[in-house]
Amino acid sequence: MEDHHIRLTSSEVGGLWANYIADTMFVCVYKYYLAKAEDEEIKKVLMHALDLAQQHVRVVKKIFKEEGHAIPLGFTENDVNVNAPRLFSDEFFLFYTKHMTKGALVTYGAVLPHTFRKDIREHFMSCISSTMELFNETTDLLLTKGLEVRSPYIPYLQEVDMVERQHFLAGWWGKQRPLTAPEITHLYSNIQTNYMGTAVITGFAQVTNLKEIRDYFRRGKEIAMKQIKVFGEYLHENNLPVPITWDPLVQDITESPFSDKLMLYQISMMTAAGMGNYGTAISASPRRDIGADYVWLQGEVGLYAEDGLNLLIKHAWMERPPHAADREKIMKEKKR
Structure with missing residues (x-):
């Protein structure tokens, strides 16, 4: 019908x-x-x-x-x-x-x-x-083309093994258990995503003509590199490879192919996606230390995202999304 x-x-x-x-x-x-x-x-x-x-x-x-x-x-x-x-x-x-x-x-x-x-x-x-x-x-x-970066290999399970101790959830102190496959997946993926972000931001910072936006992009790269280091340490501790940066794929030019509005929106969109990725990763990471790091880093990304939205608003580049009716405003206008 x-x-x-x-x-x-x-x-x-x-x-x-x-x-x-x-x-x-x-x-x-x-x-x-x-x-x-x-x-x-x-x-x-x-x-x-x-x-x-x-x-x-x-x-x-x-x-x-x-x-x-x-x-x-x-x-x-x-x-x-x-x-x-x-x-x-x-x-x-x-x-x-x-x-x-x-x-x-x-x-x-x-x-x-x-x-x-x-x-x-x-x-x-x-x-x-x-x-x-x-x-x-x-x-x-x-x-x-031999360009794809595969996630790390781990041994196949030879038998079913049930978790018997709460140490499986432990973190911070003492000897930690090896990372699970889901934990590895999200750590590796979030490193790749952050490296993609640093490459995009590196290019955008080169070509924007507005200092406040250039500074915002540079700050985003610093945040991403710090977070890559946090995730990479978990992989290093488990003798697993860490993805490499894609910054060399950015050319050395200063003339912008995109408007500042588009570049700022692109970074805002990628930042929002990153926050969602961290939320998913938290649910798949039983180790308390990993989950706590995701929560901390997600908060940092959230503050960065808010500053990006403020810049979009400041320059009148942010369209108001569809929204509920403002009943109070309607009634005030009707009384006039």
Whole structure:
């Protein structure tokens, strides 16, 4: 049964709105990447990513028009300069795409359970399916080119072993048990994510013309490097490898391909994703010392994220998300 006549719920409106803002940004980013990429195989992946972002924008715009909902401004051709010099290498474009698809799958997966109308459910299911295809395509190419960074190997279990002592949860003092596979997964992944952030921030700090934003980016890199050190120590203690930085994939240029608005939004989006990653990691890390570190570091990232939002607001770059009616304001205006 068709249910287009049913109004969109708050979760549906919010999900579509965020989808539109993010994908208009990705349209700008991938137009620039395609203008600079030289590797034909990587170009195919970037074209696929651009096509998906453009499809998502068209679908959301159509839904909002039919509903009589304002179309967000998002990001436009004014936020990208495809003629600017190359800021990142082809290999970086591929790593970036892999990380953005990982984040998109988490975001779409979180939105889908809160959608009700059939067309909205189908849209986000399509987003998940198409993003999975892009994720696989990107991963296959990274593996083919010998660029993919695999998580550490650990021994296979030879028998079932039940946890019998509460020392399994202990932390801080005395001899600690070896890291579990989920703990390793999140530590390793969060190091990779932070390294991606440092590479993006390094490039953005080079090209922004606003000192306060440059300082904000540099502060973000310092935070990320400190957190990488914390996570890396856990892996070192267990004789496990630590991922390497991707900063060398950033070119030495100063002309910006993106608006300050776009760059600041990109970092804010990545920071928010990082906070979500830490939350997931806490639930998968029984050792108290690891969980405590995630809580501490998540708070630090939260304060950094708040400062980023304040900068977006200060420069009038932050669109107000869909929100509940301000009944008190309405009643005051009615009394006038």
